[in-house]
Amino acid sequence: MTTVEKQLLASPKRTWYYLTIAVILILLIGWSAMAVTFKDVNQSGLKIAGNIIRGIIHPDWHLLFNGTKQSVPFLLLQTVAIAFLGTIVGAIVSIPLAFLAASNIVPKPISWLTRLLLIIIRTIPALVYGLMFIRVSGPGPFAGVLTIGITSIGMLAKLYVDAIEELDTRVLESMTSIGCTTFEKVRYGIIPQLMSVFMSVTIYRFDMNMREASILGLVGAGGIGAPLIFAMNGYKWNQVGSILIGLVILILIIELLSNKLRSKLIKG
Template sequence: MTTVEKQLLASPRNHRYILIVTFITVILFIWSMTVVSFKDMNAGGMKIALNIFKGITHPDLHLLFNVSKQGVPYLLVQTLAIAFLGTIVGAILSVPLAFLAASNIVPKPISWLTRFLLIIIRTIPALVYGLMFIRVSSGPMAGVLTIAITSIGMLAKLYVDAIEELDTRVLESMTSIGCTTFEKIRYGIFPQLLSIFLSVTIYRFDMNMREASILGLVGAGGIGAPLIFAMNGYKWNQVGSILIGLLVLILLIELISNKLRARLIKGV
């Protein structure tokens, strides 16, 4: 028996805690199943699913490779631009909010107030923001603003966690040798946070790419609107073309983002 196995067997067993958690989980699962209804499932829905599958296997190649503004490549690039610009704007705005929410940087009342603001931002769904901003600026700009706001809620929270885990001994030593506040931020804080901030931002961009695709449904630019129009018009071969392009783009972005994040994590 290995040392790890001995330590595992020697660890205390809290059977009461395990039983309580299991019981609560089972009760919640049963309660959740009561709101699920299968009576609305019919042959029409299965037919639509089959038509979508046929559309994916027989896509409209002209739409898929058309480089005009109505083609899939242009719409994918527009969606990518919305997600990228929204992520950058959200990341920039998240940095000062994160420092204001960090209890080890600012007084606790300010920290609590900023955290409450971030909770409110995270509570509102992206589609609601999209419907709000579409009244201000239609098209891709509304998508950028929506992505930026929704990014702030998540990024600022993760930035705060990183800030509160700072090695304060570095700052204390810099204070003892007479460094200014700017020098402490530049040489003491940013070197510890930069890799983590970048890694989190790349992860959020990966998520925003999917959200930008959905935001097109409310007219916030991108590929979502042509997708819903094609589905409403029962043009399943066009739906297949759009889904294939979207799938390829998301897979490429996820592959690249995972490699970048892995390198950043190794460098921490």
Template sequence: MSTLEKKLLAAPRKSRYLLTVAAVVLVLFVWSLTTVSFQDMDQSGAHIALNIFKGLLQPDLSLLFNFTAQGVLYLLVQTVAIAFLGTLVGSVLAVPLAFLAASNIVPRPVSWLTRLVLIIIRTIPALVYGLMFIRVTGPGPFAGVLTLGLVSIGMLAKLFMDAIEELDTRVLESMTSVGCTTFEKIRFGIVPQLLSMFLSVMIYRFDMNMREASILGLVGAGGIGAPLIFAMRSYKWSEVGSLLIGLVVLILIIEWVSNRLRSKLVKG
């Protein structure tokens, strides 16, 4: 018997711990099933699901390749624009908030207060923000941009803050010893080290915002979501198929591009 096998056999058994965890998970699973109701599932629901599948197989090609404001391509471009602008706005505002939330950069009271603000921002769902901004700006893409910008701040600032706090503090200490101000430490000592990481997180958030922008269209915040729900309510399944095909293809393209960009940033 090899040394590795002896160490493996000599390791303490965790069967009781694993059984306890499995029992807890099973109880939670059964309890969660009690909140799910299958009574509303009837033949009409199955018929609608079948019609959606037929719409994917028989899409409205005239709508799919329509270059007017009612076409799928225009709606997809509008969705990408909303996601991009929302990510850009959120990223710009998240950077200063991340530095204000980092305990190794600013005094702890300032850090705690900023973190509390970020927690509050992350707590409210995107659809709620969308409904709020629609009341302020009216329905349309601008409400979607503001919504995605605000939603992005919470996540981006949190990830930026974690990266800032994991920096080697010796660089900051050396800059402090030569009399650098806080702004100079951020500008010349921190930002060059974090730039690639910040860009990678921003690309990831843009990928998420593409999906968020599609959902926000359901409440009238622009994008492809509103035409999709209108087509489903009107039982126009061929239009639903065209919209879904365009959305899936766009998401796959953006996923592929974002993965390549993030991998290059990591290697760089």
């Protein structure tokens, strides 16, 4: 008998533990399945589902390729702009908040209060922010940029804090010992350690914001979402197909590019 086999035989038996976990999971799955009902699925719903599929198979090619402001390319470009500007706003605001929330940089009471603020920001859904900003600035892309910006802060600041708290302080100590100024320590000691992590996280958030920007259009915050809901309400399934095709292609392209950029930053 090998050493590995002896160790396996000598390990404590946890049969009842695993059995209890399995029973709990089965009960939770069964309880959750009770909320699923098919009573509202009727012939009309199945017909609408078929119309949606036919619309995707036979899209409105004119809407997909013309150059007007109502075309899919223009609306997708607007969605990208909303997501990009919102991500930049969120990233810029997140940096000072992240340093204020880092317990190894500021006193713990300040860190705790800043973290509490970030938790509150993350708690509120993006659609709620969208409805709030629409009331403030009116419907349109600007409301979408503000919404994307504030929803990005919660996630970006949290991940920035994790990166700041994992800083190699030995570098800063050595720079202090040779008489470096605070600016030099920030410029040559902190920024090089954080830049690649910050950029990677920001790119990942932009990828997420593309999907959120599409959804925010449903409440009037600009982008491709508003024409999509109008087309669905008007049963114009060929237009719905065109918009969905354009959206899927755009998301795939952005995801491929963001993955390549993030992998280069991580390797670099």
